[in-house]
Amino acid sequence: MTQDTIAIVKEFVLREFLPGENPDELTDDTPLITGGILDSIATLRLVAFLEEKFGVKFKAHETDSEHLDTLADISALIQTKLG
Amino acid sequence: MGNFISRLTASIQTDSNSPGGITFPKFMLIVLQLAFMLLAMRQFQIENAAFLRLAVLAFGGFLLHAWLPLAYRLPFFLGLSLAGIVLVMGWLNGAWLIGIGLLLIGICHLPLSFLWRIALLLSVGTVLALQRAELLASPWSTAIWPILGSMFMFRLIVYMYDLQHEQAPFNLSRSLSYFFMLPNACFPLFPVVDYKTFRRNYFDADSFHIYQTGVDWMLRGVTQLVIYRLVYYHLTLAPAEVHTGGDLAQFLLANFALYLRVSGLFHLITGLLHLFGFRVPETHHLFFLATSFNDWYRRANIYWKDFMMKVFYFPVYFRIKDYGATWALVLSTMLVFFLTWFLHAYQWFWLRGTILFVPQDFLYWALLGAVVIANSLYEAKWGRTRTLNKSNQSWRNRVSLYLQTLVTFIALCILWSFWTSESITGWLSLWQVLGSDPAAAERNSNPVFNTQSLLVVALLVVVASSTGTIGASGNVPPRKGVSRKIWSPVSITTVKIVLLCLLGIEGIYSQFSPTTATMVLSLRSSHLSRIDTAKMERGYYENLLDVNRFNSQLWEVYSKKPTNWIDVDSSNLKRFVPGFVRTELIPSFAEDTKHGRITINQYGMRDQDYAVAPEPDVFRVAVLGASSVMGWGVGDGETFEALLEERLNRELTHSPYAKYELLNFGVAGYNPPQQLPALEKALSFKPNSVFYIATGREMSRSARYIANTVLDKIAIPYPELNAIVASAGITPDMDETTALRLLEPYGQDILTAIYRRIAGQCRERGIKPVLIFLPQLRDGSWQEETAPSLKVATDEGFVVLDLNGIFRNADIKTIRLAEWDEHPNKTGHQLIASAIYDALLANREAIFSPTRQ
Numbered sequence: 001m002t003q004d005t006i007a008i009v010k011e012f013v014l015r016e017f018l019p020g021e022n023p024d025e026l027t028d029d030t031p032l033i034t035g036g037i038l039d040s041i042a043t044l045r046l047v048a049f050l051e052e053k054f055g056v057k058f059k060a061h062e063t064d065s066e067h068l069d070t071l072a073d074i075s076a077l078i079q080t081k082l083g
Numbered sequence: 084m085g086n087f088i089s090r091l092t093a094s095i096q097t098d099s100n101s102p103g104g105i106t107f108p109k110f111m112l113i114v115l116q117l118a119f120m121l122l123a124m125r126q127f128q129i130e131n132a133a134f135l136r137l138a139v140l141a142f143g144g145f146l147l148h149a150w151l152p153l154a155y156r157l158p159f160f161l162g163l164s165l166a167g168i169v170l171v172m173g174w175l176n177g178a179w180l181i182g183i184g185l186l187l188i189g190i191c192h193l194p195l196s197f198l199w200r201i202a203l204l205l206s207v208g209t210v211l212a213l214q215r216a217e218l219l220a221s222p223w224s225t226a227i228w229p230i231l232g233s234m235f236m237f238r239l240i241v242y243m244y245d246l247q248h249e250q251a252p253f254n255l256s257r258s259l260s261y262f263f264m265l266p267n268a269c270f271p272l273f274p275v276v277d278y279k280t281f282r283r284n285y286f287d288a289d290s291f292h293i294y295q296t297g298v299d300w301m302l303r304g305v306t307q308l309v310i311y312r313l314v315y316y317h318l319t320l321a322p323a324e325v326h327t328g329g330d331l332a333q334f335l336l337a338n339f340a341l342y343l344r345v346s347g348l349f350h351l352i353t354g355l356l357h358l359f360g361f362r363v364p365e366t367h368h369l370f371f372l373a374t375s376f377n378d379w380y381r382r383a384n385i386y387w388k389d390f391m392m393k394v395f396y397f398p399v400y401f402r403i404k405d406y407g408a409t410w411a412l413v414l415s416t417m418l419v420f421f422l423t424w425f426l427h428a429y430q431w432f433w434l435r436g437t438i439l440f441v442p443q444d445f446l447y448w449a450l451l452g453a454v455v456i457a458n459s460l461y462e463a464k465w466g467r468t469r470t471l472n473k474s475n476q477s478w479r480n481r482v483s484l485y486l487q488t489l490v491t492f493i494a495l496c497i498l499w500s501f502w503t504s505e506s507i508t509g510w511l512s513l514w515q516v517l518g519s520d521p522a523a524a525e526r527n528s529n530p531v532f533n534t535q536s537l538l539v540v541a542l543l544v545v546v547a548s549s550t551g552t553i554g555a556s557g558n559v560p561p562r563k564g565v566s567r568k569i570w571s572p573v574s575i576t577t578v579k580i581v582l583l584c585l586l587g588i589e590g591i592y593s594q595f596s597p598t599t600a601t602m603v604l605s606l607r608s609s610h611l612s613r614i615d616t617a618k619m620e621r622g623y624y625e626n627l628l629d630v631n632r633f634n635s636q637l638w639e640v641y642s643k644k645p646t647n648w649i650d651v652d653s654s655n656l657k658r659f660v661p662g663f664v665r666t667e668l669i670p671s672f673a674e675d676t677k678h679g680r681i682t683i684n685q686y687g688m689r690d691q692d693y694a695v696a697p698e699p700d701v702f703r704v705a706v707l708g709a710s711s712v713m714g715w716g717v718g719d720g721e722t723f724e725a726l727l728e729e730r731l732n733r734e735l736t737h738s739p740y741a742k743y744e745l746l747n748f749g750v751a752g753y754n755p756p757q758q759l760p761a762l763e764k765a766l767s768f769k770p771n772s773v774f775y776i777a778t779g780r781e782m783s784r785s786a787r788y789i790a791n792t793v794l795d796k797i798a799i800p801y802p803e804l805n806a807i808v809a810s811a812g813i814t815p816d817m818d819e820t821t822a823l824r825l826l827e828p829y830g831q832d833i834l835t836a837i838y839r840r841i842a843g844q845c846r847e848r849g850i851k852p853v854l855i856f857l858p859q860l861r862d863g864s865w866q867e868e869t870a871p872s873l874k875v876a877t878d879e880g881f882v883v884l885d886l887n888g889i890f891r892n893a894d895i896k897t898i899r900l901a902e903w904d905e906h907p908n909k910t911g912h913q914l915i916a917s918a919i920y921d922a923l924l925a926n927r928e929a930i931f932s933p934t935r936q
Contacts, residue, residue: 017469025471034364037469039381040392041412041462044400048408060397061248066283 005075028072033065056081103153105290119580126587134269145358157256164265171268179223229271232433237275245278274386286360297357304350311343323823335496374487377458420452447502508818664760679718690747700741705765708776712749716906726916754788772851779865781872782830790822803836838879854881884922
């Protein structure tokens, strides 16, 4: 389940924010927010995607590097929300 | 105790793999770099003496902190932070600051609902605001306000936000450390550190990496501060000095580059925090290389951006996103920029105690907000180029990126110049030079640097924003399993720090050319620039209106000034009158000030009453001048004029005169042209001699006064001055910057006309005109005009007494009123009276020979 989630998010991030990039370079612990890949607009687009794809709701304070900095963090948050 | 010692022993024996652990050799490498860093800070007197003391405390604290068991490190850091506050502010002020802080933090943790705690904080905040505005009395010194404000004005908001959303257990040491953070006691401008980041990133990576990043960032900060000084002292121009396109480029570039100070300070602060395990992120990242306005907003003052996003942008966006993502994005961004403007004014209030409202400020944030919204909508629709590996970029992408960077840089320079301009009309007038006659403009241009030097400085500025080794790529710790380079970053950083230290050694930089050596010498100390010094001097003569933003270092000097400090312009001893002279002292005014009693006689002189016509055996002198002659800052009888009169009558007894009378016609704020009507008034008292007291910048002050007289449509009753105005081509419909630009080249002509008229009127009546040059209390660029002014005076027939150098051996703190008011105090006036007495005796024959009118 976790790996599936990571794969879905990774595919979205590569398609929307990193077109043409080598997928192997985007690892589970690549810093997305602190590394400058996800800015505020991209973060909101990612959140909208996650809410729609996984049927979960995010809170404003969750849109930070503690929760969304890496694919692994994002996956963990979604798993928590899905219970 | 035994438990502590066993933990300490375990800590020392640990290796770098345990949290907070470091091996002894690596520790020594950090210590070595810190030793050189301290030397560099001392060589270049980074910021102020208080910071150097704090740096010694911090570096010394690091030596112990790095070996303490992890559990003891936060309490130790807290102790060090509190000690830092006491070290900088003293016991009493430090205790008040800590006490108020504890009250505020305590309210955050009261067992009440969130809303009640917010209401209580607002109530206490309101009382403190009333005290800050001096509407309510407070038992502590005003010196604590800027630091108290910088510790709590934003961090309380972040802290309460995180308390509402965080589940992390409360830790007293951490919470107190967050607010009383060690380097804050020295810096009113402090980055808005995020509480969650402060907590989460604490020793969360290899200790050596954290410490080395701290050293790198401090080096970057020191380098930026030194380059800032180069720009601030030698490259900045006043708007009226911009005559050509080259001057304009220099003005824009230098103005924008002044931001290096904020970046330098913030690097220094966050670097220092790293030494205690706080792996906080970068505050600025290659900000001069932004490729768009959005990119600038992301790179410059990142903490502020994160604060606004976290506390305002995301909460508002999530609340309204159901109305449509685009609308939510636009409205949230608008709110962020509106609040940025508002919070800027809020910050100004806590630091200065006054309300800030200038139209450029509002327009700047509105304009920046508009372009960021446009940029955001574009990016939301079309995306922006991102890459995981920069080396993969094609040359086309790179060229495009370079062009975007260049265009953004130029646009930001222009926008920045608008924000920091003194007035909108002044800013608009800057651009008129692009359409002016190049040959004429070139004659007036006086660029400090040539084009090549300008390019070198531009390059230095860009390099300065990226200096460092580990820190240059942000603060991302090495991935697990990736080997950590040690020697490369350490050796590069050490070499850079040592080079900086060597540059600051007199024996080395004095080997360069005199120009370079003088420039390096200037970089070794913190002082006001030529432009800010001139502004402060203007404040000495007239009410200073434009120190109303963080656009120069002058605000820091004025931030120490108590809000109830009465300066000469707010003392109400003057009144406006129609005509060229504009103001005069109010006859028969009397008031007790904190400097002593001020009494104005029935004729509008700060003096005792005299008969209009002197007795036959009296030698009467009319003393003309500005505030120092009038004696702002001392009581009646303590002005140098009164002291001199008393001494002449006491000691100069073997003379043809039974009595000496010195009539004080000094009026605070008077410029040289105003001495013409003052002389006319003085002549009615039939003096034997006129002492004209000149105090510096005679030419530029004259030009400014005449320019403002024309702009205010006040008639000039002197044909020779009107002829100069006509030659310069200034008209009442111009803005001040343009008028000054046109008139300042005529400064010497204006002064010649003034001196000629004064000397001529004296000669007609057989009066001895004497010009006494009274220097300002400290050396400065005002001296540039002294020699030509004195030559004009000599040529026009004045007996010139040059008092230059009388303050050189005096400690300025003992002879001035205050740091923000450099009028001479009682001791200063005694010194002046004594110097004039000696000069008069040396020229006794020329001055006191009987030539009664």
